[in-house]
Amino acid sequence: MARTVRFHEIGGPDVLKIEDVDVPAPRAGEVRIRTKALGLNRAEVMFRTGTYVSEPRFPALTGYEAAGVIEALGPDVEGFSIGDKVSVVPCFTLGDYGLHGELVNAPAFGVVKHPESLSFEDAAATWMMFVTAYGALVDITRVKPGDVVLIRAASSSVGLAAIQIVNMLGGVSVALTRGSAKRDTLLAAGAAHVVATGEQDLVAEIARISDGRGARIAFDPVGGAEVPKILETLSFLGTYFLYGALETSDIPVPVMSLLGKDLAIRGYQLHEITQDLARLEKAKAFVVEGLASGALKPVIAKTFVFDQIAEAHRYMESNEQVGKIVLTVPD
Structure with a gap:
C-alpha cells in the first residue's frame, strides 16, 4: 500500500x-x-x-x-x-x-x-516542459539561427522551456504576455523581446523586431480570439502551433493571411513525440545534452x-x- x-x-x-x-x-x-x-x-x-x-x-x-x-x-x-x-x-x-x-x-x-x-x-x-517545446521547435520546424519565434503564455513552464530552446538554437525568442507585469521576469528568463499583447500593437511590434520579415513560428497553448493577430505577424511559409486550449472557443482564421502567405496551422500534442519511440529517444538525448551543458534548466x-x-x-x-x-x- x-x-x-x-x-x-x-x-x-x-x-x-x-x-x-x-x-x-x-x-x-x-x-x-x-x-x-x-x-x-x-x-x-x-x-x-x-x-x-x-x-x-x-x-x-x-x-x-x-x-x-x-x-x-x-x-x-x-x-x-x-x-x-x-x-x-x-x-x-x-x-x-x-x-x-x-x-x-x-x-x-x-x-x-x-x-x-x-x-x-x-x-x-x-520532461513535460522541454519535450513539449522540443517537439514543435526542433523535431517539426527545426528552428534556425535568426528565426523569430513567438511564444504565447511565455511565463508557463513550457513557455520558459521554449525560450531556452530557441535561444540554444540561435533563434530570436519573443515572449507574449497579456500585461507588462511579468516583462522583467521574462527578460531575466532569457526572452530576447517581450510583447504585452493587451498593451502593445502586436503586429507592429513583430514587424519591428523582425525587420519586416515576420515571425517564422508561433507556439501557442491558448487559442481564441487573438489568433488572427498572431497569424498576421507570421512570415511567408510561417507555422502556427496550437498545443493547448486554454480558451476553448473556435479559432477564427483570416483566409487572406492563410492563402497569401501559405501558412501552416497545426494542432500539436506532446504525445506525437512520446508515442513514437525513435522521436522520443532523440528528444531525450537533446534534453539530457542541454541539461548537462547548462543550456537548459x-x-x-x-x-x-x-x-x-x-x-x-x-x-x-x-x-x-x-x-x-x-x-x-x-x-
Missing part, C-alpha cells in the same frame, strides 16, 4: 484525496519508482475539471511527472537497475498511469536516468510538499506562477 492522489468526481482542488492504494508489482515493460518529487502541469488541472483530452475513470489516478528511485523492474525491462535515479517523460494517457503518489509504476520506455547533477525537484520539472516557480496537493492545484489555477510547480515527497 502507498499513499496516492486520486479523485472520485469532477470538481475543484478539494476533490483530490490522498488515499492508501495497493500498488501492484510492475508488469512487463514497467518499472516501479519510489518517488522523491512530482511535477504539476496544467493538464492535471484540466483532467480534474473534466476539460482535458481524456476523461477520468473513477477513482481516477493523476499525474504525468515524477522523479525518484527505481524499486522494482517488470519482466523484460533492460537498461535499468534497482536503485537508479530516474524521472519520467509523459508518454501515456492520464488515468492509465498516475505518477502523483509515493510509489508508482511507469512505462519503462518513458523513464530516463537523469544526469547525476540534476536534483529530484529539477528532474520532476523537466528547469525554472521552478514554487515547491509544495506532497500533502499540499490541493493547495498546489489552487496555485496553478491562480496563474501567478512563472515556471513549474513541484511537490516534494518526504521519506
